Amino acid sequence: MAATDYTRSIMQPLALTMGEPAGIGAEIAAGAWSALRAGGPAFFLIDDATRPFGVPIQAIAASEDATAVFPHALPVLHRRLPAVPVPGRPDPANAGAVIAAIAEAVELTKSGRAGAVVTNPIQKSVLTAAGFKHPGHTEYLGEIAGTGVPPVMMLASEELRVVPVTVHEALARAIARLTPEMIVETARITAAALRDQFGIARPRLAVAGLNPHAGEAGTMGREDIDIVAPAVAVLRADGIDARGPLPPDTMFTALARPTYDAAICLYHDQALIPIKTLDMAGGVNVTLGLSIVRTSPDHGTALDIAGTGRADPSSLIAAIRLAATLAAARGTA
Numbered sequence: 001m002a003a004t005d006y007t008r009s010i011m012q013p014l015a016l017t018m019g020e021p022a023g024i025g026a027e028i029a030a031g032a033w034s035a036l037r038a039g040g041p042a043f044f045l046i047d048d049a050t051r052p053f054g055v056p057i058q059a060i061a062a063s064e065d066a067t068a069v070f071p072h073a074l075p076v077l078h079r080r081l082p083a084v085p086v087p088g089r090p091d092p093a094n095a096g097a098v099i100a101a102i103a104e105a106v107e108l109t110k111s112g113r114a115g116a117v118v119t120n121p122i123q124k125s126v127l128t129a130a131g132f133k134h135p136g137h138t139e140y141l142g143e144i145a146g147t148g149v150p151p152v153m154m155l156a157s158e159e160l161r162v163v164p165v166t167v168h169e170a171l172a173r174a175i176a177r178l179t180p181e182m183i184v185e186t187a188r189i190t191a192a193a194l195r196d197q198f199g200i201a202r203p204r205l206a207v208a209g210l211n212p213h214a215g216e217a218g219t220m221g222r223e224d225i226d227i228v229a230p231a232v233a234v235l236r237a238d239g240i241d242a243r244g245p246l247p248p249d250t251m252f253t254a255l256a257r258p259t260y261d262a263a264i265c266l267y268h269d270q271a272l273i274p275i276k277t278l279d280m281a282g283g284v285n286v287t288l289g290l291s292i293v294r295t296s297p298d299h300g301t302a303l304d305i306a307g308t309g310r311a312d313p314s315s316l317i318a319a320i321r322l323a324a325t326l327a328a329a330r331g332t333a
């Protein structure tokens with residue numbers, strides 16, 4: 001599904017954040033390095049270099065050192081963690097370092113010293129308890145790398161792209177505050193990104209309904225008539241190839257998926273359940289509407305298996321490859 005391919009020779013190294021130190025971030029970073037060291041895009045990890053990684057690592061002093069080190073060792077930009085990480089047991093004492101790694105990766109990318117940001121998963125509740133004001137990376141990145149439009153979450157795999165209009169909030173609140181304008185703005189940003197970053201000349205958008213059978217002509221809820229249909233009309237008047245509201249239970253079938261380039265969904269799980277069910281290992285989270293390229297694996301911190309050696313690095317590898325491709329297309333790599 002990616003529009004262009006990356007070439008290591010023209011790449012700035014990608015900045016990979018530590019994520020939750022008690023999660024699987026270090027393990028999947030090591031797995032991704034093993035898979036990519038012989039020819040994939042070079043990256044460096046912002047993390048505590050004194051931790052065990054299970055692969056050869058080399059502490060680097062600056063991002064510029066990463067590409068030469070990468071074929072031989074995982075380059076680690078050393079940032080000390082206050083508390084020694086224990087797999088499966090997040091320590092709020094490390095929250096500041098986790099957030100600082102995200103901010104540093106963004107600064108390195110903005111200043112041209114890294115090609116893109118790839119984030120390892122964070123334990124959102126731990127950061128919130130430590131005072132972090134944002135519910136996730138997406139919202140934080142909108143603040144520190146925004147472009148004047150809301151940041152938009154897209155999850156992309158070979159078979160499907162999904163975009164939730166509302167993201168990290170209670171379902172009841174998401175439905176209560178949904179407006180046609182929110183759908184239109186999200187869909188416009190998505191269409192622009194598909195055209196400019198993914199190389200799709202005339203993106204086709206499928207807009208999900210909210211209610212069973214997209215409201216069944218208003219007999220199962222009026223939101224599809226009052227909120228979703230007017231948004232689709234505005235998009236079509238704009239010249240965007242948008243359809244909907246579509247019955248959400250059938251729009252992700254094998255027959256339906258090839259008929260659109262992205263599904264605009266109304267809430268987090270309407271978007272993420274189909275893509276994770278189809279391809280948890282190949283799905284990538286990419287933030288649209290930023291001044292930089294940012295991708296992430298589609299999964300979370302997996303505290304239940306951290307430290308067991310069972311973590312699959314496939315989604316992180318896909319995230320690194322997509323970041324490199326998008327950065328090359330933007331000319332930042």
Ligand SMILES: NC(=O)C1=CN([C@@H]2O[C@H](COP(=O)(O)OP(=O)(O)OC[C@H]3O[C@@H](n4cnc5c(N)ncnc54)[C@H](O)[C@@H]3O)[C@@H](O)[C@H]2O)C=CC1
Nearest residue numbers: 120121122123124125296299300301302304305310311312
């Ligand atoms: N981009 C990010 O920072 C994200 C962070 N999260 C956070 O992660 C935390 C845990 O979330 P959960 O809902 O439990 O989802 P999760 O994805 O961490 O785990 C769900 C299940 O999938 C398994 N799993 C996940 N990744 C795996 C991998 N690479 N290899 C093998 N098995 C894997 C886990 O072991 C678990 O059984 C939460 O705090 C959540 O907010 C979740 C998604 C994305």
Ligand SMILES: NCC(=O)COP(=O)(O)O
Nearest residue numbers: 136137138139272285296
């Ligand atoms: N479920 C996806 C998710 O939570 C990712 O959030 P973000 O940290 O990338 O904003």
